[in-house]
């Protein structure tokens with residue numbers, strides 16, 4: 294397996310969008326259709342690939358301010374879930390973001406996935422809320438400063 298940061302608008306980005314469509318967006322009725330989402334142009338995309346270079350997981354980072362970033366649309370292909378792949382991808386994204394000078398990460402975790410973020414060091418920040426008709430928790434992690 295290999296982790297990588299990918300570039301907006303390239304074929305790998307489209308592969309990541311298909312993964313997000315299949316496992317995150319189509320089930321709730323909001324698939325991306327045929328265009329790259331323009332609002333993602335300046336956001337880093339981190340992916341993990343299997344041994345044949347297929348993208349099997351991705352996560353997108355949106356900068357909130359100089360030191361804080363929000364991770365969103367984290368997904369691992371169903372076939373690879375619960376095998377430690379999500380943890381590897383998240384660790385990679387956190388390290389890259391730390392090296393880029395970010396200090397705090399927030400996520401809006403789907404309630405069903407909150408256990409994954411707890412296991413990877415995120416703390417609940419506030420009460421449950423609804424987003425896209427799904428219960429979520431805001432969660433936060435300090436990644437400190439790059440050495």
Ligand SMILES: CC(C)(COP(=O)(O)OP(=O)(O)OC[C@H]1O[C@@H](n2cnc3c(N)ncnc32)[C@H](O)[C@@H]1OP(=O)(O)O)[C@@H](O)C(=O)NCCC(=O)NCCS
Pocket residue numbers: 316317366367368369370373374375376377378379380381401402403405406407408409410412413
């Ligand atoms: C949530 C998700 C990204 C986790 O990735 P993963 O590769 O399955 O997770 P890992 O195998 O790396 O798990 C790391 C740890 O978290 C735990 N974990 C994983 N998913 C969990 C869940 N949904 N609830 C509770 N714990 C979970 C694992 O048991 C493991 O614990 P351990 O270290 O004690 O063994 C993945 O399951 C997924 O894509 N789910 C569907 C989409 C989704 O809900 N995305 C999140 C949107 S906020």
